[in-house]
Amino acid sequence: MSFSQELRQQGNYIFEAIYDHPFVRGIAEGNLKKEQLIHYVKQDFEYLNAYMRIYGIAISKSSTREEIEVFNEQIQFILHSEIHPHNNFCRMAGVSYEQLQGYPLSPSAHHYIRHMLTVAHEGSLGEIMAVLLPCPWTYLDIGQRLLDEVKPTERHPFYEWIHFYGSHADGVTSKFCNRLDEWALKSTDEELARMREHFMLSCQLEYMFWDMAYKLEEWPVPVTMNI
Numbered sequence: 001m002s003f004s005q006e007l008r009q010q011g012n013y014i015f016e017a018i019y020d021h022p023f024v025r026g027i028a029e030g031n032l033k034k035e036q037l038i039h040y041v042k043q044d045f046e047y048l049n050a051y052m053r054i055y056g057i058a059i060s061k062s063s064t065r066e067e068i069e070v071f072n073e074q075i076q077f078i079l080h081s082e083i084h085p086h087n088n089f090c091r092m093a094g095v096s097y098e099q100l101q102g103y104p105l106s107p108s109a110h111h112y113i114r115h116m117l118t119v120a121h122e123g124s125l126g127e128i129m130a131v132l133l134p135c136p137w138t139y140l141d142i143g144q145r146l147l148d149e150v151k152p153t154e155r156h157p158f159y160e161w162i163h164f165y166g167s168h169a170d171g172v173t174s175k176f177c178n179r180l181d182e183w184a185l186k187s188t189d190e191e192l193a194r195m196r197e198h199f200m201l202s203c204q205l206e207y208m209f210w211d212m213a214y215k216l217e218e219w220p221v222p223v224t225m226n227i
């Protein structure tokens with residue numbers, strides 16, 4: 001079994017928990033509250049900014065043009081394509097995308113971003129791919145399963161979101177899996193163990209991100225400045 005398949009199997013119970021999460025059920029049923037969609041987009045806008053910075057760090061640790069090209073392509077994808085699912089949520093919440101930008105991170109989003117940044121600064125390129133992978137992989141899983149379960153028509157409120165992730169997240173997922181598998185072949189047992197840990201923690205934090213949006217998570221003591 002390939003290293004990425006091993007990771008997928010190890011993380012399977014978290015993929016299942018994510019698919020059963022009430023926010024994802026709310027996408028399927030089209031009954032999320034406006035405040036939940038708004039909270040998600042506010043936090044995800046900041047999350048994607050951090051994600052692009054991590055691609056920048058990955059570029060700085062790349063050794064071939066081919067690697068640089070993969071990360072560069074993904075930055076373009078986030079900048080120009082991932083705005084579509086966000087716009088879908090904004091339309092359903094009745095707000096403009098611009099209104100939801102520049103907010104402070106809530107605790108779980110903060111935790112997730114700091115986890116990725118720590119690995120990006122301290123780890124190898126293989127570790128960076130392991131920490132990034134649950135992001136496209138869990139969304140691909142959600143999108144594909146929702147396409148199959150809901151079979152949304154254009155009248156479904158989250159038709160665009162479901163189609164976007166069900167059909168556009170496979171390219172990045174398989175590219176990352178292939179690169180990670182190549183990397184794993186020449187990794188020590190210690191590095192493999194670190195890659196596993198980073199992957200599993202990112203899966204947990206994907207779950208917590210949905211939970212944060214669903215419960216409108218905030219800091220227990222209200223924040224008065226950006227953190």
Ligand SMILES: Cc1ncc(C[n+]2csc(CCO)c2C)c(N)n1
Nearest residue numbers: 044047051074135136139169172209
């Ligand atoms: C918390 C959170 N996790 C995953 C995604 C989905 N996503 C983000 S970047 C990317 C492609 C990477 O090149 C994908 C599929 C999201 N929007 N927010």
